[in-house]
Amino acid sequence: MLDEAFADSDSLIHRLDPRLKVILAAAFSILAAVADRFPALTFALILSSGLVTLARLPARALFHRLLLVNGFVALLWLMLPFSFPGETLVRIGPLTATREGLRYALLITLKTNAIILAGIALLSTTHLTDIGRALGSLHVPDKITHILLFMLRYLGVLDREYVHLSHSMAARCFRPRTNLHTYKSYAHMVGMLLLSSYERAEAVYAAMLCRGFAGKFHSVGEFSMRGADYAFGAAAAAALLVMATLQWDSLLF
Amino acid sequence: MHISEGVLSAPVLVAGGALAAAGTAYAVKKMDYDRVPQVALVSCAFFVASFIHLPVGPASVHLVLNGLAGILLGWAAFPAILVALFLQGILFQFGGLTTLGVNTLNMALPAVVCYILFGRLVRGPDTLLSASSAFACGALAVLLGGLMLALSLVWSEESFLAVAKVALLAHLPVMVIEGIITMLIVGFLKKVKPELLEAPYARPQSSNL
Incomplete structure (x- = not known):
């Protein structure tokens, strides 16, 4: 039931502080979900692919997960190009595919895969009990x-x-x-x-x-931010800033 | 019932997240600590039950049971479903962080609506009334969930109308099955352990947590 397929191997990402990973996963997902420009989303996909590579996850299991998720995306590819109003690109029988429809389907494909990959790289590499404790110390x-x-x-x-x-x-x-x-x-x-x-x-x-439970679970270990965590956090923050700039360039220039 | 990441527009995600957070906050405030293990364990039972596939002719549907979750958990259905969906997101990549709010709302709000509409009726002594309201509860929860899912899609992008219609149509046979199963489960629980159906109305046990 609780098959944490990606949590047991070891890598730079696996060793990061779970609190940092939860925060980064949330920030990345929200930013990518709100973005709607190709440069920003392409950058997001590159970024999350990079994270997955760093986490050195089993390729087979990873491919399987992506296949599952892209089932719904495939449904969108079948329907969206033909229901989106815009400039006609191809005609198949009575159906017309529009340029805008294809563009939108591609946008969603990029977005979905970027968020899913980042989620796998950052969250699925953490044991769920650690995520639970991390959420607790983040004031959930x-x-x-x-x-x-x-x-x-x-x-x-x-x-x-x-x-x-x-x-x-x-x-x-x-x-x-x-x-x-x-x-x-x-x-x-x-x-x-x-x-x-x-x-x-x-x-x-x-x-x-x-056992005299008084509203708190006590834990033997404590999380601690080490040098590697600060360095990774800083690099990730910079990457997210680049992504935000690609999406809202008018903010900075 | 899950909407995957990257599909919905920002306003829908934000609105869904805010409403789900409000519902969860209200439920958590209302819930006494002595119910936490119960809510978690019942949520585990629903989690496991959602892997049961019922044959319907050549196809099969999996159980959702959010109507029954409303009956058994009341408002606590909000945190229970939130945590269960969070787990599914991390374990199987069904749904995810940004759609957590919308997906929770789409399942938990129908559960709470069913609890408010049918909670008392289902517990009543009249067998026929109890059975028919249990059926209505199971069916309505799926229908509302399907409608909310379709609306989340259409409000994100009008061109999703076709996809939303397909999704809603797929919910119709599930509605009937869920109604029947909810009715049968409630009948079983009334015979075997009627206290279970009283849980959301129970007074907190005496403890100083």
């Missing part, structure tokens, strides 16, 4: 980061419960088909999952109270 409310940490802890437990239930259904020769029996069986299965989550939550909370 405790209740939210605690929901995140509890989910990380118990997703696997619930997933095992789900596997158990599927195995016992299979042992009773359950075959999913389009009929009410199938829907009823799955509904009862989800009901059982909800039931066990509810009972587990009661046990967890009782155990917390037993």
Whole structure:
């Protein structure tokens, strides 16, 4: 369930302070999402490809992720050029593709891939528990980061419960088909999952109270910004500034 | 139900983010600390359930169950869905940071609407009324979610109209399935553990957290 495919290898990026990575990922994503000019977005894609290269991620898994994401982008390529008003470029039967439509589809493709690659390079290379703690020290409310940490802890437990239930259904020769029996069986299965989550939550909370929980999770390690973090942060800030300049050049000149 | 990164326009992203933040802030303020483990664990159950694919003729649909999440979590559906989508974004690159607000709003707002409209009815003693409102809750949550998704696309760029129509149409069969499944799950929970349906209305347990 919690397959952190990219978090376990080691690289410059993996060793950065998680707080820095969360901030940079947010800044990059927001900037790229707002940008709508080709130079800025091309630069963004180059930047995020650079980050992925620095993180030395397994190429196969990376390609698989990108393929998945670009499925929706492919749908846009099929529909947008023909529904966007503008100058006609090609005619295929009754359909006319416009220059503006193609331009827009290309823009979205650049944008999507740039943001996704940066997300993989910066966030998916961090263990989720570290992201949870980093969010906590960046003043995200405790209740939210605690929901995140509890989910990380118990997703696997619930997933095992789900596997158990599927195995016992299979042992009773359950075959999913389009009929009410199938829907009823799955509904009862989800009901059982909800039931066990509810009972587990009661046990967890009782155990917390037993240990004198007072609203804070204590952690053995602390994050610390080292020289490499400051250097990387400065370089990244400069790159983001270049990207912003390419998008809004009138701001500076 | 996810809109991927890079598709929506800035105003839609900002508006979605602001509304989702407001909903989450209200829910977090309202939620007592003793419910945090429960919200997280129930959210895990929904996360796992969303991997179940139901056969519909030759195709299959996966469960969304945001209507039921509204019934079981109330306003806490906001932080629960926010965190679940954040996890999906990092683990599978479904959605992402900038679309987190819009995607959370598109799923959590219908959940809360269903909680307000049907919460009491679903818990009521009348079996028929409870079952029919559970069906309506499951179906309406998906319909509203689909509508909001379509609107987010169209408000970003008018030429998305065709894509938005396809997305909305794809939600229609899911609506019926979700209604049936929500009805069956509620029936099961009422028989086995009716307290679960009372959770959002429960008084906080005595503790000084």
